[in-house]
Amino acid sequence: MENETTETSTSGCAALRALRRLWSMRSSLNLLGTTLDVTTGEWIEYSSGIGAGVDSFYEYLFKAHILFGKEDFWRMFHSAYLAVQKYFRHGPWYHEADMRNGKATYWQLTSLQAFWPGLQVLVGDIAAANSSHREFVHVWKKFGVLPERYLLDHLMLHPTEKYYPLRPELAESTFYLYQATKDPWYLEVGESIVNSLNSYTKVDGGFASIRDVTTMQLEDHQHSFFLAETCKYLYLLFDDSFLVDRNYVFTTEGHPLPVLSSWHDRLPEAYIPRNWTFLPSEKQARRASAMTLQVCPATSLDCRHRCQQVKSACHIPDARSDHRCFGDEECGVDATTCRRRTCSMAGYCGLWLFI
Structure with a gap:
């Protein structure tokens, strides 16, 4: 047990060092690229966004703050979040931009971006989360599932990435939004996702990825994240008894990590004042996200x-x-x-x- 604890602690420290190292490689606009040359340590791909190649960085940057109560991770995330909102956001959508100058590069929706509303819920930016989530749901309903890539500037599917590999991100954000608001509409969204999965992807022995969302042609393949994340978030959406009287943070792979009191005790002082702005009203202070003001x-x-x-x-x-x-x-x-x-x-x- 001692060796296991030491190993876990060492891995955790390495992960925190990696986050700080990546943040030190940001551009002057507080943006990061998506692909690094591991030999030279230089960026290979300068076009960045909130999807593939960089999504987990934003997620872990904020969750490191929740888990360990370290104020510097909140400051890093806050700067990164504001940069995302400034250079990537267009209404409810998030396009991609050059990390060096902030100019738009690709106007496209990717299925991995659907995790972002869930992260915004943790930040407290519920209004922005709901706005983006609604549009992802609309695209899901339009095709029956969420295509891997949708071209916003042409309002059409990407010609070669029409597949849906049973990704969990939309179910994850739906779960977070329901936990935050208890609005039954999110249960309806979850039911729609479950019905689509049963109608289009269920096969003998499991669920199959969809090769082409226009024909619903299936592949003989089921990724492990379908059971580890997609099914898990849909289950918790309808039965959250597992979460009662417990304090967890889910990793990007859907693993629950307990937030220990020894780490969490500092959060009321270190986290809340910077994360929330209190607006006076006639009856009582109304809590509103600082990000949306x-x-x-x-x-x-x-x-x-x-x-x-x-x-x-x-x-x-x-x-x-x-x-x-x-x-x-x-x-x-x-x-x-x-x-x-x-x-x-x-x-x-x-x-x-x-x-």
Whole structure:
């Protein structure tokens, strides 16, 4: 047991060192690439995003803070998160950009990006998480499953990556959003995912990956992450008794790690003040994510006495409080960018790619 504990501790320290080393290789914009030359230590691929090649970095950066209560990991994640929102985000979607100059490179949805709303839930940015999650769900319903790659600038599937390998990311984010909100709509989403899996992927002896989502042609293959993650998150969505009176953080492979009290005791002082902004209201303080309190240029948040949001003069609210819409005329002007909002293909107002 002693050797096992020592080995685990050594592995954990190595992982933390790796996170710090990767962060030291960021660009001046606080962005990272997706592929490194392990011999030279130089970036090979400068186009970056929140999907393949970099997704686990963002996830572990924040979860390292939760597990160990180290303030520097929160500062690193906060800087990285703001950079993602600035250079990758376009409405509810996240395109890819050059890590060196922030210019957009690929306008595409990838299935691995679907983990991001779940991470945003942990951060406390529920509104942004819900916005992106809705659009992923819309694409799922459009094809029956979530394709590996969808070209946002052409509104079409990638010609060679039409497959669905039973990935768990959308189920994972659905689980986190339900835990945070207890909104029964997320249970409906989970039920839709389960029904799709049973209808399109179930075979004798297991579940098969889909080779082409346009024909639902199957492959003779089932990845291990389907049982380790996809099924696990769907199960916990409907029966979370495993989580009652327990404090866990799930790894990117879906393994639950206990948050020990000796690590977690520091979190109320080290984490909450920087993660949340308290807004005064008539009845009581309303907790709102600091990440979402972005207002138009030349305005600010004055927190010297109490935090108060300075509203943008250009802001025009959407016609409906739930941001649903049937046409662009029902959408207002965004308070963050002062840009006109439009109605998405899923029927929600936002800053979308196309009108």
